[in-house]
Amino acid sequence: MCGIVGMVSTSPVNQDIYDALTVLQHRGQDAAGIVTTENGRLYLRKENGLVRDVFRTDHMLRLVGNAGVGHVRYPTAGVDSSAEAQPFYVNTPYGICLSHNGNLTNAETLAKELYRSDRRHLNTDSDTEILLNVFAHELMLSERLELAPDDIFKAVSAVHRRCRGGYAATALITGYGLVGFRDPNGIRPVVYGKRVTEDGTDYMIASESVALDALGFERIGDIEPGEAVVITLDGQIQVQQCADNPVHSPCIFEYVYLARPDSVIDNVYVYKARLRMGTFLAEKIQREWPDHDIDVVIPIPSTSRTAAVELANQLDVKYREGFIKNRYIGRTFIMPGQQQRVKSVRKKLNPIDLEFAGKNVLLVDDSIVRGTTSRQIIDMARDAGANKVYFASAAPPVRYPNVYGIDMPSASELVAHGHSDEEICSVIGADRLIYQDLADLKRAVGLGNEAIQEYEDSVFTGRYITPDVSPEYLQALETSRSDENKEERRRKDNAVLEIHNDS
C-alpha cells in the first residue's frame, strides 16, 4: 500500500495536499512527495521520510498552483531510495506526473515492451515509472494537441489491457487536469469527493475517505474497478468505465490492517467490519472453547483495538488497555527491514503490569504476519506476571506472499508459512492460539456491502486473481525482494543522483 492524493481546486492546493498526506501517513512511512502545476509549469518536491520531515516551509512556498498530486510511499518494487519516491514525472506528452498505490505483476514484460516497441526510457526499477510510461505512451497515440476526456479514457483502457496487478493511480496532466483510475479488479482503494466553495467546486481523489473528511470534502464515491475520473483544471468532471470485464475483488487485508478504521472503502465502514471480526472471533471461541478461563482481553495497539473491544463484549470478559503505545513511533509492519521492526516493537509498546499480574490474558491482534509483534508481546506479558497468555488473531493465518501492493514478497518470512496452527502457537510462545476463519472474515466485510462477490485474499489462500502470478514469478520475487536482499541493495544504493527533483 501507499497513499495517493490528487486535487483540482479554486485556490492553492499545497497545504491541502500536505494535510491529506498526513492523514494517509499510515499507508506509507518511507517517502513523500507533492507536485503542483501553475501556468504550464510543474513544481515537485519528494524525498525519503515522513510528510512532516520532507516538506519545509520553503518547499511549500514553491509548490504553487491550484492542482497537484501527492504520495506517501511504502515500497513494493525497486528500492526505497528517494529516486523512487513519487510522484513520478515524464516529459512526453504534455508533461505528466503520477502517484500510484499497488504493484504491477507484469512489470518485467512491460519494461521490455516500453524499450523495444514504445521507445521509452526507464530510469529506475520502480513499477510506477512503468505504469506512468504505459499511460503516457497510450495518451501519445491520440495524436491530438488539444486533449479531450475521450483521449484519456482510451489511454486508460489501453493501460488496463497492458498492465496486470493492482493499481490505484492519480495523474496530473500539465495544462489539462487530473485523472484518477483503478485496476479492473479494484484491488487497492481509491475514492473521490468534492467541496463546494464560493468560487466554485474543488475535487479530490484519495486512497481513503478519511482524507476527504479531514479537508471538508464530501465523498462522491469510490472510483469503481476499471473506471477513470477526469477533472479538468477549470473543474469539469467526467467519469467512464474503461475496462471490458471488471470483476470487483478488493484486497481484504485493507479491512484487516491497512486502512484507517474511520475510512469507508467500497461502501464498507472499515470500523464496522473490524467490530464484526471481533464478534465472529468471539463466537468461534465460544464454540470451540466454551469453558475458557480468560480473565481479561487486551488489544495490541493500535489496529486490533476495534476488533478486540467487540470480542470482549461478545465473550462478556473485561477489556483492558494493557499495552501503552508510544505515539511517536510509526507502524512496525510497514518498516523496511526486519532488524528495525524487531527493535521498534519493544520501544513502541509498554505493558501496565497490574493488568497482567496473575491473570489469564487473551491478547488480540488484527493479524500475525512475520510474528515480530506477537513473539515479543507474549514475552512481555509473561514478564509482566501473566499466568496464561492466549493469543487471538482477527485474520486467518497469513501464509502466502502478496504481489498487489503489500510488501510481503517472501513466503519464508511469514511465520505461518508451512506451519500448522499448533506449530505457530509454539513458535510465538502462546498457551493457546485462535485464528479467525476465512469465511468469517469475508462475512465480516461482506455484510457491509453484499455486492462484493470476491476478494483479493491471496495472503490467506495462495490464490492470485490475476493469471500471470506463476510459481516462477513468486520464486523470482522471493529472491529479489527478501529482507536480506533489500538490505544488501540498500547498502549499495544510498547515494542517489537526482534528475528531476526540484529541491
Ligand SMILES: O=P(O)(O)OC[C@H]1O[C@H](OP(=O)(O)OP(=O)(O)O)[C@H](O)[C@@H]1O
Ligand atoms: O506479525 P507481524 O509481522 O509483527 O505483523 C503484524 C503486526 O503488525 C501490525 O502492527 P503495526 O505496528 O504495523 O501497526 P498498528 O499500530 O497499526 O497496529 C499489525 O497490526 C500487527 O500488530
Ligand SMILES: NC(=O)CC[C@H](N)C(=O)O
Ligand atoms: N505500496 C505501494 O503501493 C507501492 C507502489 C509502488 N509499487 C512502489 O513501490 O513505489
Ligand SMILES: [Mg+2]
Ligand atoms: Mg499492530
